[in-house]
Amino acid sequence: MSGAGGFMTARLLNGPSGGPPVDIPRDAAREAARRELSDPAYHQNDPSLLQRALNKFWNWVGSLFDSASGATPGGPLGLIVIALVVLALIAALWWRLGTPQRPVLSGGSVFDDRPRSAGEHRAAAETHATAHRWNEAVQERMRAIVRSLEERALLDPRPGRTADEAAAEAGRPLPGHADRLRAAARAFDDVTYGGRTADEASYVRLRDLDKDLERTKPALSGAVPGAAG
Known part of the structure; x- marks a missing residue:
């Protein structure tokens, strides 16, 4: 570049037809260079928009890691040790507390199909229990209890x-079994609305309650008004 006539010029070393060098004003040279560089042939190997975004993201992650490792005793190795300790604590809590359960929702009806007798519900419960389908067995035994009452x-x-x-x-009317009745209702709600899984022990508790209720005489003063009529 050289000064000539009060403005900057760019000199082309090879003029037209191999003639002497040609001086071009700076603005004209800049515009010519811009047009030349806008040719798609110069941008065939440029990274895509997605690639540029990913590069920025990983650069940002790298800067965060560098900052954290610089502030952590022991540098990157110390940061890795801390991360492993945190993961171990999370795994220990998961093992201790188990998979988070959905909250138990109560309020649904005990019976959801055609009316059946207590004996039919008991037979269905035993069929499910024989097949180790404990959720269904608990549900049917609770229905048998309510229908029997x-x-x-x-x-x-x-x-x-x-x-x-x-x-x-x-x-x-059955105050001696009030606690067991409430526990049976909770077991029914757990498997029906709470997404939990019953086991054999859960079913046996409801089966024994059903048998005990059959042998228990009610306290007549606590019977439901009008139920006998």
């Missing part, structure tokens, strides 16, 4: 009754 006029037949409601109402 209705057949004995200790509960008034009422569509839409929940397991919790049945347990609370049955606890009045």
Whole structure:
């Protein structure tokens, strides 16, 4: 580049047809260079927009790692040790507490299909238990308990009754079994609405409760008003 006539010029070493060098004003030279560099042939190997974004992202991650390792005793090795300790703590908590369970939702009806007798529900419960389908066995045994109480006029037949409601109402004429009735209702809600899994012990508790209730005489003063009529 050289000064000439009060403005900067660019000199072409080879003029037209191999003639002497040609001086071009700076602005004209800049515009000519811009047009030349805008040729797509110069940009065939440029990274794509996605690649440029990824490069920026990984550069940002790298800078974060460098900053953290610089502030951590022991540098990058210390940061790796801390990360491993955190992962170990998370794994220990997961093992200790188990998979998070969904909250138990109560309020659904005990019965969800055609009316059946207590004996039919008991037979269905035993069939599921034989096949080790404990969730279904618990559900059917709870239905057998509620239906049996209705057949004995200790509960008034009422569509839409929940397991919790049945347990609370049955606890009045059967106060000696009130706690077990509430536990049975919770077990029913757990497997029906809480997404939990029953086991054989859960089913055996409901089966034994059902048998004990059959042998228990109600406290007549706590019977449901009008249930016998």
